[in-house]
Amino acid sequence: MNLTQETTERPSELLFISFNQDATSLSVGTRSGYKLFSLSPLSAEKLEPPIEKEGGEVCIVERLFSSSLVALVELSNPRKLRVCHFKKNSEICTYSYPDSILSVKLNRQRLLVVLRQNLYIHNIRDMKVMHTIRDTPNNPTGLCALSCDNDNGYIAYPGSNQNGEVLVFDSINLKAVATIMAHDSQLVALAFNAQGSKLATASATGTVIRVFSVPQGEKLVEFRRGVKRAQISCLSFSPEDTYLAISSCTDTVHVFRLSEPQEEKHGEDQQGWMSYFGKALSSSATYLTSQVTDAFNQSRAFAMMKLPKTGLKTICAMTIVDGVHKVMVATSEGMLYVTSVETRDGGECRNPVEYRLLDAAGCSSP
Numbered sequence: 001m002n003l004t005q006e007t008t009e010r011p012s013e014l015l016f017i018s019f020n021q022d023a024t025s026l027s028v029g030t031r032s033g034y035k036l037f038s039l040s041p042l043s044a045e046k047l048e049p050p051i052e053k054e055g056g057e058v059c060i061v062e063r064l065f066s067s068s069l070v071a072l073v074e075l076s077n078p079r080k081l082r083v084c085h086f087k088k089n090s091e092i093c094t095y096s097y098p099d100s101i102l103s104v105k106l107n108r109q110r111l112l113v114v115l116r117q118n119l120y121i122h123n124i125r126d127m128k129v130m131h132t133i134r135d136t137p138n139n140p141t142g143l144c145a146l147s148c149d150n151d152n153g154y155i156a157y158p159g160s161n162q163n164g165e166v167l168v169f170d171s172i173n174l175k176a177v178a179t180i181m182a183h184d185s186q187l188v189a190l191a192f193n194a195q196g197s198k199l200a201t202a203s204a205t206g207t208v209i210r211v212f213s214v215p216q217g218e219k220l221v222e223f224r225r226g227v228k229r230a231q232i233s234c235l236s237f238s239p240e241d242t243y244l245a246i247s248s249c250t251d252t253v254h255v256f257r258l259s260e261p262q263e264e265k266h267g268e269d270q271q272g273w274m275s276y277f278g279k280a281l282s283s284s285a286t287y288l289t290s291q292v293t294d295a296f297n298q299s300r301a302f303a304m305m306k307l308p309k310t311g312l313k314t315i316c317a318m319t320i321v322d323g324v325h326k327v328m329v330a331t332s333e334g335m336l337y338v339t340s341v342e343t344r345d346g347g348e349c350r351n352p353v354e355y356r357l358l359d360a361a362g363c364s365s366p
Contacts, residue, residue, distance in 0.1 A: 102142025
């Protein structure tokens with residue numbers, strides 16, 4: 001989450017926040033360097049003291065899982081990428097690009113650098129450029145997603161700045177694999193699941209989220225966040241692929257369930273009613289508009305988390321701690337909120353714990 005262009009009130013020190021690939025670490029870029037917070041284990045009382053590195057104004061800092069490798073970009077030279085080993089306080093390499101770096105993504109095989117109209121794919125072992133995707137549609141926010149799976153190193157990025165077309169590229173075999181017409185309006189968020197087999201998408205309208213199979217590009221499910229427009233800022237799958245969390249400019253973080261637990265069975269009456277309703281909808285599909293039938297088929301949120309205020313830029317991630325599903329939300333005000341999801345009944349998540357990311361000790365407050 002790059003905050004250098006934010007106009008909302010926020011701590012002047014904060015420039016960037018990002019979860020790593022498996023949500024075990026949180027990276028924070030500031031005007032005086034960067035911080036790396038460990039989220040595993042996650043204490044209810046406070047965060048562990050972060051690893052802090054002093055330096056310039058860090059507008060991008062991405063960590064490779066829980067390793068010592070970080071990719072850095074500073075405001076003073078936004079075209080320059082630095083790859084560093086923070087434990088050794090050493091710089092591994094630097095690269096310069098023809099335009100400002102808008103985002104950086106990493107997995108164990110590849111490092112991806114996104115410019116406004118180009119994507120550079122590096123081999124992370126020797127940092128050589130393996131492939132360049134040139135002349136992409138104008139991508140001013142650097143929107144893209146990189147699968148963190150070792151075998152499915154897919155990249156997803158906008159195929160148009162007029163509609164919601166997604167292009168999927170195989171970064172391992174260096175070839176295009178799919179074109180998905182995900183939405184009618186422009187894309188604002190993309191996310192792969194941990195296995196790289198599913199891709200979640202959201203558009204500027206902000207009401208409907210869709211999930212597609214990869215690389216087939218078939219729509220698997222769609223969710224309705226709400227009926228009012230909202231700027232969706234982040235999508236995140238749970239580690240085992242059961243839930244999808246969505247954060248936006250509103251004060252509500254939605255959690256959708258992708259699959260029903262095997263042990264949960266509906267009552268006979270509910271089964272009968274839903275069966276009847278499904279058949280009635282199917283039989284009338286010939287004269288109902290596609291918009292109407294799509295609206296009936298869209299699933300609503302299984303759970304939700306309320307933030308203290310609206311209008312903030314946010315990112316979210318899901319993790320599992322001692323068998324309990326957790327939603328983590330970091331905000332442009334420098335706060336981290338963590339709450340549990342009631343996986344049996346869903347509903348509103350209660351009593352979120354909050355942490356101040358700019359405090360040296362990372363203390364929580366009630």
